Amino acid sequence: MKMSFPIASDDFVQAGEASSKIKRILKQIGIPSGIIRRVSIAVYESEMNIVIHASDGEITLSVSADGIDIISSDQGPGIADLELAMQEGYSTASEEVRRQGFGAGMGLPNIKKSCDQLNIESELGKGTTLTMHFNLTESEV
Amino acid sequence: MSEYFHSVRLDKSKCIGCTNCIKRCPTEAIRVRDGKAHILEERCIDCGECIRVCPEHAKYAITDTFEMLRKFKYRLAIPAPSLFGQFAGKLSDIEIIATLKMLGFDEVLEVALGADYVSMAYRKYFQRQDVLRPAISSACPALVRLIQVRFPTLIPHIIPIESPMEITAYLAKKEFAEKQNIALTEVGVFFISPCPAKVTAVRQPVASSTYVDGIISISEIYGLIIRNHSKLRHFPELLKTSRPRASSGGLRWARPGGESIGFSNNISHVQVQGIDHIIKVLEQVEMGKLRNVDFLELQACPGGCLGGPLTVENPFVARVYLNQMANDRTETAGITAEEFQGIEDSGALYFNADIKARQIMRLDEDIAKALEKVEKVENLTQSLPGLDCGACGSPTCRALAEDIVQGLANRTYCTIELRSDVRKLAERMLEFAQHLPPTMEKKTQEAKKDEDE
Ligand SMILES: Nc1ncnc2c1ncn2[C@@H]1O[C@H](COP(=O)(O)OP(=O)(O)OP(=O)(O)O)[C@@H](O)[C@H]1O
Ligand code: SF4
Ligand SMILES: [Mg+2]
Numbered sequence: 001m002k003m004s005f006p007i008a009s010d011d012f013v014q015a016g017e018a019s020s021k022i023k024r025i026l027k028q029i030g031i032p033s034g035i036i037r038r039v040s041i042a043v044y045e046s047e048m049n050i051v052i053h054a055s056d057g058e059i060t061l062s063v064s065a066d067g068i069d070i071i072s073s074d075q076g077p078g079i080a081d082l083e084l085a086m087q088e089g090y091s092t093a094s095e096e097v098r099r100q101g102f103g104a105g106m107g108l109p110n111i112k113k114s115c116d117q118l119n120i121e122s123e124l125g126k127g128t129t130l131t132m133h134f135n136l137t138e139s140e141v
Numbered sequence: 142m143s144e145y146f147h148s149v150r151l152d153k154s155k156c157i158g159c160t161n162c163i164k165r166c167p168t169e170a171i172r173v174r175d176g177k178a179h180i181l182e183e184r185c186i187d188c189g190e191c192i193r194v195c196p197e198h199a200k201y202a203i204t205d206t207f208e209m210l211r212k213f214k215y216r217l218a219i220p221a222p223s224l225f226g227q228f229a230g231k232l233s234d235i236e237i238i239a240t241l242k243m244l245g246f247d248e249v250l251e252v253a254l255g256a257d258y259v260s261m262a263y264r265k266y267f268q269r270q271d272v273l274r275p276a277i278s279s280a281c282p283a284l285v286r287l288i289q290v291r292f293p294t295l296i297p298h299i300i301p302i303e304s305p306m307e308i309t310a311y312l313a314k315k316e317f318a319e320k321q322n323i324a325l326t327e328v329g330v331f332f333i334s335p336c337p338a339k340v341t342a343v344r345q346p347v348a349s350s351t352y353v354d355g356i357i358s359i360s361e362i363y364g365l366i367i368r369n370h371s372k373l374r375h376f377p378e379l380l381k382t383s384r385p386r387a388s389s390g391g392l393r394w395a396r397p398g399g400e401s402i403g404f405s406n407n408i409s410h411v412q413v414q415g416i417d418h419i420i421k422v423l424e425q426v427e428m429g430k431l432r433n434v435d436f437l438e439l440q441a442c443p444g445g446c447l448g449g450p451l452t453v454e455n456p457f458v459a460r461v462y463l464n465q466m467a468n469d470r471t472e473t474a475g476i477t478a479e480e481f482q483g484i485e486d487s488g489a490l491y492f493n494a495d496i497k498a499r500q501i502m503r504l505d506e507d508i509a510k511a512l513e514k515v516e517k518v519e520n521l522t523q524s525l526p527g528l529d530c531g532a533c534g535s536p537t538c539r540a541l542a543e544d545i546v547q548g549l550a551n552r553t554y555c556t557i558e559l560r561s562d563v564r565k566l567a568e569r570m571l572e573f574a575q576h577l578p579p580t581m582e583k584k585t586q587e588a589k590k591d592e593d594e
Contacts, residue, residue, distance in 0.1 A: 003519065028515050
């Protein structure tokens with residue numbers, strides 16, 4: 001099963017909707033709640049990164065017996081230094097965005113903690129793609 | 142008996158099959174079928190939202206009646222703090238308590254005193270190192286059930302401390318039995334309640350056993366108090382023995398913010414009332430937000446327990462009177478460290494079982510089948526008009542799609558669909574009417590020619 005959700009850049013009102021919809025679907029499938037929790041954190045953070053740092057993008061959910069796969073891709077500016085971006089507390093968010101409560105530099109580190117496998121591809125001027133995998137067997141933290 | 146007990150019920154004879162309730166239900170637990178509303182047992186959380194919204198008053202809550210008092214040799218009343226805001230400032234707290242005694246209760250202990258204990262327990266809880274933030278208050282049973290059915294991932298956030306009602310029931314029973322030197326079984330404890338959710342919490346506790354034996358609604362006892370309080374002048378001794386013991390903070394638990402009053406400044410808290418707003422906030426918590434908030438005080442009713450479906454006074458008005466009464470109380474209830482320790486050691490203060498998730502959203506027990514159904518629901522939802530009008534008897538187009546996939550509804554329930562089907566049919570009929578059999582074609586052509594000339 002595969003479904004896509006478009007994400008609009010700078011749209012703070014709709015932000016979080018993809019995460020809500022995906023959560024609902026996973027609950028309907030009957031995925032254990034601990035896994036749903038981790039997926040929704042990862043999707044939400046990816047969604048917010050598109051809204052804040054990139055231009056339009058898309059989040060895709062696929063569920064199969066192998067597990068849950070989430071792909072978040074955007075046509076934004078790309079990430080210059082991936083290693084730096086992965087560090088807790090590193091952020092290039094503007095003062096304005098910070099005042100709204102974002103820009104703690106915790107998004108990517110939390111995504112990494114939430115999923116079982118993470119792959120990030122990013123090219124300057126082209127965009128960023130996050131591929132996240134979640135196992136269906138619950139080895140809870 | 143069915144698996145679930147519910148306090149909220151439907152009076153079929155009054156229901157006219159309008160769709161007000163299905164649209165308001167926070168767990169999509171109501172459908173209209175055959176012209177009447179039906180409550181889906183496994184989904185209902187007894188929040189009472191439908192009682193508030195039903196224009197026909199067809200939804201009601203079952204509670205125990207005053208008659209039930211007869212079953213016990215001794216009876217104790219434990220009134221919710223919200224009761225004290227109901228009398229427009231005309232009755233003092235002492236008079237309210239004394240009137241309850243006059244009505245047949247051997248002792249009265251305010252649930253506000255249990256709230257004082259719970260406040261102490263909450264403060265102690267936040268000293269622990271392993272608190273999952275934001276911690277969610279557990280006093281409102283409708284809220285706990287909402288989390289069970291819609292936000293099971295958040296169950297570990299619920300503070301595993303009993304509600305003020307439970308602690309008060311335990312205290313009242315124990316104190317009375319010790320003083321009279323009688324068995325606990327001879328004593329019946331009656332909670333005077335603002336809400337149906339408490340009735341369900343007592344009949345079917347989520348995570349513990351209960352010390353409450355019966356529940357009487359505020360709206361039932363209100364009339365009795367109003368009619369009888371003037372007779373107090375014949376019982377002056379009752380007024381002397383009816384001093385309240387709870388603090389101002391304990392009394393304020395009935396109103397928004399009350400649960401957070403005892404916290405020092407270093408415990409940050411957010412207060413939300415009304416189930417719509419609560420759902421939005423819990424959505425955020427599920428996405429990993431609000432981690433830097435220590436305490437989420439959530440009350441299902443707008444205006445807190447003062448807005449409970451079984452109260453009489455408007456919650457905003459009641460709040461003024463409750464505050465006035467609270468201003469005259471002391472700031473602490475004077476609970477000693479030993480007294481607190483005693484309750485803690487008794488085990489009555491903490492949940493004695495885990496809260497379980499209720500997976501109502503799952504479409505099938507088997508994940509592979511559930512996956513198929515999710516896809517079907519998705520496709521069906523896309524093909525429905527998306528008006529969420531409710532005329533089909535399901536709360537939204539998506540809910541109808543789910544009902545269809547589960548075999549509980551039919552596509553023709555959608556009136557818009559039906560209309561467009563009828564239109565298509567009408568168009569085809571018109572088309573048929575224009576195609577005449579060859580035997581008749583000539584005649585009509587001639588007739589037409591005549592007309593033109
Ligand atoms: N999709 C993206 N496109 C471009 N740059 C990105 C993208 N995602 C992350 N970044 C860069 O990586 C940095 C770190 O991202 P991260 O999500 O960890 O923190 P943040 O978004 O700045 O703050 P927070 O997520 O805590 O609100 C961002 O500040 C930004 O510079
Ligand atoms: S807010 Fe109070 S009255 Fe309303 S459901 Fe919760 S406990 Fe009951
Ligand atoms: Mg981020």
